[in-house]
Amino acid sequence: MTANAYPLLQKINDPADLRAIARGQLPAVADELRAYVLDSVSKTGGHLSSNLGTVELTVALHYVFNTPYDRIVWDVGHQTYPHKILTGRRDRMGTLRQLGGISGFPQRAESVYDTFGTAHSSTSISAALGMAMAARRKGEKRRAIAVIGDGAMTAGMAFEAMNNAGVLDGNLLVILNDNDMSISPPVGALNRYLAQLMSGQFYAAARHVGKNVLKNVPPLLELAKKLEQHAKGMVVPATLFENFGFNYIGPIDGHDLDSLIPTLENIRQLDGPQFLHVVTKKGQGYKLAEIDPITYHGPGKFDPEVGIVKPAAPPKPTFTQVFGQWLCDMAAQDARLVGITPAMREGSGMVEFHQRFPERYYDVGIAEQHAVTFAAGLACEGVKPVVAIYSTFLQRAYDQMIHDVALQKLPMVLALDRAGLVGADGATHAGAYDIAFVRCIPHMSMACPADERECRQLLTTAHEQDHPVCVRYPRGAGAGVQPLADLSGLPFGKGEVRREGRKIAILAFGTLLYPALEAADKLDATVANMRWAKPLDTGLLLQLAASHDALVTVEEGCIQGGAGSAVLEALARAGVVKPVLQLGLPDVFIEHGDPAKLLALQGLDAAGIENSICQRFMPV
DSSP, X not given: OOTTTOTTGGGOSSHHHHHTSOGGGHHHHHHHHHHHHHHHHHHHOOOOHHHHTTHHHHHHHHHHSOTTTSEEEESSSTTOHHHHIIIIIGGGGGGTTSTTSOOSSOOTXXXXXXXXXXXXXXXXXXXXXXXXXXXXXXTOOOOEEEEEETTGGGSHHHHHHHHHHHHHOOSEEEEEEEOSOSSOXXXXXXXXXXXXXXXXXXXXXXXXXXXXXXTTOHHHHHHHHHHHHHHXXXXXXXXXXXXXTOEEEEEEETTOHHHHHHHHHHHHTOOSOEEEEEEOXXXXXXXXXXXXXXXXXXXXXXXXXXXXXXXXXXXXOBHHHHHHHHHHHHHHHOTTEEEEESSOTTTTTOHHHHHHOGGGXXXXXXXXXXXXXXXHHHHHTTOEEEEEEEHHHHGGGHHIIIIIIXXXXXXXXXXXXXXXXXXXXOTTTOBOSHHHHHHTSTTOEEEOOSSHHHHHHHHHHXXXXXXXXXXXXXXXXXXXXXOOSSOOOOOTTOOEEEEOOSSEEEEEESTTHHHHHHHHHHHTOEEEEOOEEESOOHHHHHHHHHHOSEEEEEEEEESTTSHHHHHHHHHHHHTOOOOEEEEEEOXXXXXXXXXXXXXXXXTOSHHHHHHHHHHHXXXX
């Protein structure tokens, strides 16, 4: 960073420095901050559109509130790069989402300004409300602010928190960052004036006194409420948030510091739950991102002058693309199939399906619990639902999997993308636990394809079953095995031997089959592609146990309760005593970094598998 390029920003090492800057210079600070975000992300990759959209809001919050004494909780947290830059991490942005570098999301261990760790959506209001009530219990005057997007507001957890907040009456400010214009009308000078007026002490006092005066005269009180709602109706799209017990303010322009700062200063003086509605634009200030915020949501490295350039030659297909093609092909063959996503159409590879089968496509919003039970209801009526959901997000619908799906043995496919380590997004997005938490549920099955071809085939096998089946596959591409054109499946619950060797048998679950094969070549070991974590192919397992001195299980999931544990349980049931080495993810949260490096650090590359086997069974 050079002082010439960012003369104001280079003076800001914490929010106290920002608050020392003259208010008239804040637009220039915002301009420098936006340019710095664009420059940084273009070099490291990361979330871009959302961060460009929150620049002015971030400046205003840290300028008006006494952070970190006042708590800011960022929902999801992928929009916190401006926040990180203003809170002492400016010079570490070059390490963003890299091994040993700063996280792409808020982390309490990283900074005192990251008051609550986030990465999954719709948790901010609950957490901020807890902080507000803790402040009240301790007699502290601190403020608690939740910044939540309009997408995250679709989740039930956000409304559960709102419902509770209106009763508890804590000093909570919820800021709705509406970047889709899906709720509010266009914003203008009249809106700005009335929003500031409604956030002022006079309006709050008059409203409070009026309700107290009229509370004993119900007809007049009801008339006053209707008049108030009518007056607010000029600028407020609904009274929903007022009905939760919040004082609703807005909508205001989230890129206008002359609107944001006075409004926030007024709100800072108010007691009780406040709700500020700001309208922002994803990609603000960078035309390419403004035009196509989805493409620029989470880009890799790129030249800001040129923009994102698609590769001339298409790379090998990702597992997500394999799933998307299978979904379209199976839908063309089976009219009962429907596809469901909790607001992850692009991420889950469902764009083409949506275009080709719009009447059979359901985006339920950021509502994983609802997605699973909605699928259960469809399955009750003979529909064949396919729920495309990230492994880490399925954790949010665990009760629904047990109570609404498995207990009733309802047939559906749960396509679990991002299984295993995900790289730059880190521990919050890693799909480390799905094998463990699925295989203990009756009537549920879990398939672990080793490559792209098996992924397509096992999705077909899952679709053919009369009970719920999960198919887990990782982010990105695999070994590059071309999927078959047809919709043929593979035997349910059966694995195969891929390499015949001596003494040691490696049982591989999923894509780690290929590094296991590489290690086996060095060790002359047998390798089995197990394919299913549940039901386990016990016939193949007992055959290998009888013909080998030791077994090794390999999986890109947690060791505790995982596929290796299933192997140990099956051997114990059969009364077979055999040395077993379990290789997988240890009992720690694995942070962000390059996926290949992370796997190597956990000993799950070919060299690591070979080394672990040698240390355990072939000591020097």
